[in-house]
Amino acid sequence: MSLVIQKYGGTSVAGVEDIRRVAARVAECARAGNSxxxxxxxxxxxxxxxxxxxxxxxxxPPKRELxxxxxxxxxxxxxxxxxTLNAMAVPAVSLTGAQVGILTDQEHGKAKxxxxxxxxxxxxxxxxxxxxxxxxxxxxxxxxxxxxxxGGSDATAVALAAVLRADVCEIYSDVDGVYTADPRVVEHxxxxxxxxxxEMMELASLGxxxxxxxxxxxxxxxxxxxxxxxxxxxxxGTMVVENYENMEEIFVSGAALDEDEVKMTLRGVPDEPGIAxxxxxxxxxxxxxxxxxxxxxxxxxxxxxxxxxxxxxxSDAKRLTEEISSDIGAxxxxxxxxxxxxxxxxxxMRSHSGVAQKMFQALADNGVNIQMISTSEIKISCxxxxxxxKKALKAVHDAFGLGGKQA
Amino acid sequence: MSLVIQKYGGTSVAGVEDIRRVAARVAECARAGNSxxxxxxxxxxxxxxxxxxxxxxxxxPPKRELxxxxxxxxxxxxxxxxxTLNAMAVPAVSLTGAQVGILTDQEHGKAKxxxxxxxxxxxxxxxxxxxxxxxxxxxxxxxxxxxxxxGGSDATAVALAAVLRADVCEIYSDVDGVYTADPRVVEHxxxxxxxxxxEMMELASLGxxxxxxxxxxxxxxxxxxxxxxxxxxxxxGTMVVENYENMEEIFVSGAALDEDEVKMTLRGVPDEPGIAxxxxxxxxxxxxxxxxxxxxxxxxxxxxxxxxxxxxxxSDAKRLTEEISSDIGAxxxxxxxxxxxxxxxxxxMRSHSGVAQKMFQALADNGVNIQMISTSEIKISCxxxxxxxKKALKAVHDAFGLGGKQA
Numbered sequence: 001m002s003l004v005i006q007k008y009g010g011t012s013v014a015g016v017e018d019i020r021r022v023a024a025r026v027a028e029c030a031r032a033g034n035s036x037x038x039x040x041x042x043x044x045x046x047x048x049x050x051x052x053x054x055x056x057x058x059x060x061p062p063k064r065e066l067x068x069x070x071x072x073x074x075x076x077x078x079x080x081x082x083x084t085l086n087a088m089a090v091p092a093v094s095l096t097g098a099q100v101g102i103l104t105d106q107e108h109g110k111a112k113x114x115x116x117x118x119x120x121x122x123x124x125x126x127x128x129x130x131x132x133x134x135x136x137x138x139x140x141x142x143x144x145x146x147x148x149x150x151g152g153s154d155a156t157a158v159a160l161a162a163v164l165r166a167d168v169c170e171i172y173s174d175v176d177g178v179y180t181a182d183p184r185v186v187e188h189x190x191x192x193x194x195x196x197x198x199e200m201m202e203l204a205s206l207g208x209x210x211x212x213x214x215x216x217x218x219x220x221x222x223x224x225x226x227x228x229x230x231x232x233x234x235x236x237g238t239m240v241v242e243n244y245e246n247m248e249e250i251f252v253s254g255a256a257l258d259e260d261e262v263k264m265t266l267r268g269v270p271d272e273p274g275i276a277x278x279x280x281x282x283x284x285x286x287x288x289x290x291x292x293x294x295x296x297x298x299x300x301x302x303x304x305x306x307x308x309x310x311x312x313x314x315s316d317a318k319r320l321t322e323e324i325s326s327d328i329g330a331x332x333x334x335x336x337x338x339x340x341x342x343x344x345x346x347x348x349m350r351s352h353s354g355v356a357q358k359m360f361q362a363l364a365d366n367g368v369n370i371q372m373i374s375t376s377e378i379k380i381s382c383x384x385x386x387x388x389x390k391k392a393l394k395a396v397h398d399a400f401g402l403g404g405k406q407a
Numbered sequence: 408m409s410l411v412i413q414k415y416g417g418t419s420v421a422g423v424e425d426i427r428r429v430a431a432r433v434a435e436c437a438r439a440g441n442s443x444x445x446x447x448x449x450x451x452x453x454x455x456x457x458x459x460x461x462x463x464x465x466x467x468p469p470k471r472e473l474x475x476x477x478x479x480x481x482x483x484x485x486x487x488x489x490x491t492l493n494a495m496a497v498p499a500v501s502l503t504g505a506q507v508g509i510l511t512d513q514e515h516g517k518a519k520x521x522x523x524x525x526x527x528x529x530x531x532x533x534x535x536x537x538x539x540x541x542x543x544x545x546x547x548x549x550x551x552x553x554x555x556x557x558g559g560s561d562a563t564a565v566a567l568a569a570v571l572r573a574d575v576c577e578i579y580s581d582v583d584g585v586y587t588a589d590p591r592v593v594e595h596x597x598x599x600x601x602x603x604x605x606e607m608m609e610l611a612s613l614g615x616x617x618x619x620x621x622x623x624x625x626x627x628x629x630x631x632x633x634x635x636x637x638x639x640x641x642x643x644g645t646m647v648v649e650n651y652e653n654m655e656e657i658f659v660s661g662a663a664l665d666e667d668e669v670k671m672t673l674r675g676v677p678d679e680p681g682i683a684x685x686x687x688x689x690x691x692x693x694x695x696x697x698x699x700x701x702x703x704x705x706x707x708x709x710x711x712x713x714x715x716x717x718x719x720x721x722s723d724a725k726r727l728t729e730e731i732s733s734d735i736g737a738x739x740x741x742x743x744x745x746x747x748x749x750x751x752x753x754x755x756m757r758s759h760s761g762v763a764q765k766m767f768q769a770l771a772d773n774g775v776n777i778q779m780i781s782t783s784e785i786k787i788s789c790x791x792x793x794x795x796x797k798k799a800l801k802a803v804h805d806a807f808g809l810g811g812k813q814a
Contacts, residue, residue, distance in 0.1 A: 016463050050483070056423050057487060058494035065493070068501050069486035072479035076457070079476035080464060086472070087465035094475050098505070099550055143506055 002167040003125075004029055007039040007135065007157035009173040012231040013077050014044030022172075022231060023084040030090055030130050037121060037131040037164065039157040040081055042073025063108035067137075067147045071097070074134035074153070082132045092130040095120065097137035098145065102156065104138035107287055110149030111138055113156075116163045133160065150312070151212030158215045162222035169224050171211060176230035177238035178203065178210050180254045180402035185390050188403035192253060193236070194244045199253050200226075202345040202379040216240065243347075251348030251355060252400040257393040258341040259386055261291060262314050263371070264321055265306040268331025275328060279305060282324050288313045292341070292374040292383060302331070306372060308383065311337065339371065340389035343381040344396055356380050362399035368392045409574040410532075411436055414446040414542065414564035416580040419638040420484050421451030429579075429638060430491040433537060437497055442532045444571065446542040446564040447488055449480025470515035474544075474554045478504070481541035481560070489539045499537040502527065504544035505552065509563065511545035514694055517556030518545055520563075523570045540567065557719070558619030565622045569629035576631050578618060583637035584645035585610065585617050587661045587809035592797050595810035599660060600643070601651045606660050607633075609752040609786040623647065650754075658755030658762060659807040664800040665748040666793055668698060669721050670778070671728055672713045675738025682735060686712060689731050695720045699748070699781040699790060709738070713779060715790065718744065746778065747796035750788040751803055763787050769806035775799045 006026060013019050022040075030036045050069050054061045061069075078094035085092035101117025124131045135153025138146045148155050154171060161169035178200065179189040195203075197220035201213055210228055219226050219240065229237025269275055276295065283290055291308045309317045318335065325333045342363070349355050359380055363370060368391065372383035384392055397403060413433060420426050429447075437443045457476050461468045468476075485501035492499035508524025531538045542560025545553045555562050561578060568576035585607065586596040602610075604627035608620055617635055626633050626647065636644025676682055683702065690697055698715045716724045725742060732740045749770070756762050766787055770777060775798065779790035791799055804810060 016460065019464060053423065053487060054490050057426060057491045060494075061490040062493050065486050065489045065501060068503075069483060069490070072482045072486075075479045075482075076476060079472050079479075080460060082472045082475070083461050083468040084464045086469050087467075094472060096475075096552075099552075145503075145506075 001033055001035060003035045003037075003164060005037050005039065005157050005161040005164070005166045005169045007153060007169070007171050008041065008231055009153070010041040010044055010046070011174045012172055013040055013081065019077075019080055019084050023081060023088055023090075025172075025231065026081075026085060026092075026130060027088050027090045035125045037125065037133060037160055037166075038081065039133045039135045039153055039160065040074060040077040041135050041153040042070075043077055043080075046073040046076070064144065067108045067145050070147050071134070071137045071145050074136050078132045078134045082130075085130055085132070090130055091128060092132055093124050094132040094134070095124075096134045097156070098139035098143070100133055100160075102138040102159070104140060104146045104148065106140050106142075106144065106146070108144075108146055110287060111140075111146035113138060113148065113159050116159050118163050121160070121164065148214075151215065154212040154215035155218060158218045158222075158224055158226070161224045162218060166224065168227055169219065170227045170229060171215075172229060172231035173210065174230065174232060175210060175228075176233060176235055177228050178240075178254065181393055181397045182257065185257065186255075186394050186397045186403070189397065190403060192238050194239045194241060195253055196243055196347050197240060198378055199345050199347055200240045202343070202376070203254055203256050211240070251352040252344045252346040252402065253348075254346075255342070255344045255393055255396045255400070255402060257389050258343070259389055260311045261308045261337075261339055261341050261383070262311055262317070263306060263308050263336040263339045263383065264317060265304055265334040265336075266321065266325055266330045266332075267304050267334060268302045269305050270329055271301050271303045276305065278328060279324055280307075283309075283317065283320060286316060286320055288317050288320070292372055292381065294372045294374070308339070308341070308372075338386045339383050340386045340392075341381050341383050342368075342389065342392045342396060343379055344400060345379045347378050349378050349380075358399055359396055362395045363392055366391055366395040368395070408440055408442060410442045410444075410571060412444050412446065412564050412568040412571070412573045412576040414560055414576070414578050415448065415638055416560070417448040417451055417453070417480075418581040419579055420447055420488065426484075426487055426491050430488060430495055430497075432579075432638065433488075433492060433499075434495050434497045437537050444528060444532065444538040444540060444567055444573075445488065446540045446560055446567065447481060447484040448542050448560040449477075450484055450487075453480040453483070471551065474515045474552050477554050478541070478544045478552050481543050485539045485541045489537075492537055492539070497537055498535060499539055500531050501539040501541070502531075503541045504563070505546035505550070507540055507567075509545040509566070511547060511553045511555065513547050513549075513551065513553070515551075515553055517694065518547075518553035520545060520555065520566050523566050525570050528567070528571065555621075558622065561619040561622035562625060565625045565629075565631055565633070568631045569625060573631065575634055576626065577634045577636060579636060579638035580617065581637065581639060582617060582635075583640065583642055584635050585647075585661070588800055588804045589664065592664065593662075593801050593804045593810070596804065597810060599645050601646045601648060602660055603650055603754055604647060605785055606752050606754055607647045609750070609783070610661055610663050618647070658759040659751045659753040659809065660755075661753075662749070662751045662800055662803045662807070662809060664796050665750070666796055667718045668715045668744075668746055668748050668790070669718055669724070670713060670715050670743040670746045670790060671724060672711055672741040672743075673728065673732055673737045673739075674711050674741060675709045676712050677736055678708050678710045683712065685735060686731055687714075690716075690724065690727060693723060693727055695724050695727070699779055699788065701779050701781070715746070715748070715779075745793045746790050747793045747799075748788050748790050749775075749796065749799045749803060750786055751807060752786045754785050756785050756787075765806055766803055769802045770799055773798055773802040775802070 082094035104111035226240035511518035633647035
């Protein structure tokens, strides 16, 4: 008997018929003799609608109260799925994050999971129940309700799979796997059958919105095998694993475009030791994730420091960066949200030279100007103008022969 | 400084503008220097919509899962009201039933409050916060989410007022007080300025749906002064108190119609000692409230036992009564949901004779046939055909001169 964790996204449980389809799939897995725990997100547009109402009532709703509001979306989903499973004669019980015991820190809106209790879930599984768990939510030691931030339901699923030592964690959504590029932009993008945690993490953080980065990190740390697949069909999706055969032969696995970044530049920063640490220390303290960082060469004792953050953090980051600017005696701050980040990812890159050059050439040939460059062992990213993003993605995808037709 | 508990019903927080109006009223009370705890129900039709979706997915959803589903309605309301209050610069914090510590038994769908913790609320009030509490919901010792049953938000408000020793518990809804009869049926019904707990309890249980019976019982036991009023205007409503001046002069305070009853008859029951105890013991065990009970005189060692239950309990009561019928060797069970109960209530009744006769005469004069009669010290109820209900209410209201114009 296997223990299977399944996670269904919001579009998979949007309508009554969708919930029935998900329930049928869960029932099939349970009837095959598996122990099953299911993690679900809020239905369809629920979260967006709740947010819109909150903003109608307040320009800046307290994050604690937003978490109180948002978490009802998942609570609705788990109750309705448990009701449907019971109607199909599959004994099921729904549990909120608090009831499971998903303990987080107090960072409302993007809390981090600290521990996950297993007692209650184990008891229900041992009693032959399918356990339906609310994704995205947790609870602090003081019994305050928190949310795990964007894509937090993936984190919930992987955390459960890790503490319960599940045999597989299946991530269901409306896409049937990880692609060499976003198929909505690049027509002949190809589904990747197997990919490493490292590659997946780079792709996730780079805008291939299939799986949340944190969830993949967690899966890597606890060696949880992930299966990314569609809830609308039965085709095999993408397996995410530690490593696979012939890793070095495929030197670029995929290309991704992230249009959700903002470029912030601190101008005329005094070029002294410790300045970067002060700037990014203050930003980290506020739990704002910085992505790319570039510091230009010094000119007459002054330098420009440029970095990118997510659009979500813009207002916080803006206020903070302006404070920092005057603290450190910089000349001012400049913001630009008209940017996009284009990246290629592949573990094989480590042992192949010329990948960066090939990417830059493809962008140049298509008239795409590069504003910033950042590289890691398995990734190369370029910040470009937002209006050239889609063109750049197609160009890079073609240049590395990632498409189904060229392969 | 006074401690005020305010409770707002679902229609008071239905739309965004309604929530703003309620917030303004709460803010006014807080700015006047009072400590304020607010209890809110689910918005408008939310509960009905959630129930409808649940029933689309299952013919008989498990009660535990229905509670999981229903409680999101109040959680939405408290978050939105707290967000609005904070936007008005009134520091406010929302709390679920579980966070307050409203401990109940395990009877999902109609749980009874066992204890209410005061620590968390006191802490928030001491910090100068308005506390916004989710009505209708509680939590068991095992951390299971429960609901208190119909009108449970009133029970939440009164329980809080009792444990916090509040100066007043204001119950806001879309009606501005308790009337001598339902103004939608009886045009010249009159608002009652002051009424006793006992009268209010009889009126509540008899279908004047302004306040839940249990809430009034609780208020009486802990001497919580209730003020029933409208959230749409500032007029004084009805005060519910232990007693008032000249109580005996007003011998009938109001008349009520309950169209939500079902009549059940056990036919041919063996006329032996202990039969009634067995029948109603079994029903009470299942937590089904029986209202009127009538046993006819015995005929050849057999008798008929008739009683009424709420429509909500019909399917449970039906199954159970059929079991009981075969257990005790009765001849069968007969159901009739085409009935209504007409009642008059008044503490003055104790010292006035002829009230019953006057009521029966009024019904007779209007061609209303009486099927069952039941009386208490301060109430007379008659079960009649549902189609004659509204006519009967008007007739009785007129006969006792309860209307504004006759008074």
